[in-house]
Amino acid sequence: MTISTKQLYELDYNLWLETTAKLLRERRLDEIDYDNLIEDLEAMVRSDKNALASNLRILLMHLLKWEYQSQKRSNRWKYTIVEHCLRINKAFKTSPSLKRYFDDIFEESYQDAFKLASVETGMAKDEFPVECPFTKDDVLNSENRFTEDD
Structure with a gap:
């Protein structure tokens, strides 16, 4: 069973961050959890x-x-x-x-x-x-x- 990045966000935040960074570096944009990424970026601001x-x-x-x-x-x-x-x-x-x-x-x-x-x-x-x-x-x-x- 594969876990989506959206599910990963709820299960293991640190792993979600690492995975998201890896996906961005590899330009695998279709696999990114944009909703949580945007929410986290706005929270950082x-x-x-x-x-x-x-x-x-x-x-x-x-x-x-x-x-x-x-x-x-x-x-x-x-x-x-x-x-x-x-x-x-x-x-x-x-x-x-x-x-x-x-x-x-x-x-x-x-x-x-x-x-x-x-x-x-x-x-x-x-x-x-x-x-x-x-x-x-x-x-x-x-x-x-x-x-x-x-």
């Missing part, structure tokens, strides 16, 4: 965008905490800022088209970040600027913002 949005939100939140709760600055905050800045910039190196998405979600991400910063710090929302106080370049270069005294 969503995953990359969700990861970018999450990293941006976390980065902006920590930049706000760093600027507006300076008496509580910590190496952990600095680490988080550098880590998420690096993640975003690495995502741009592997997928430059994500920069457009970054531009599209920047303001919305800031709105989320300042709400989260308010909750985490216990500070009122009106203690943070309504408009993002950081330029996109500031955010993308935030790993370089620290002095030896920080």
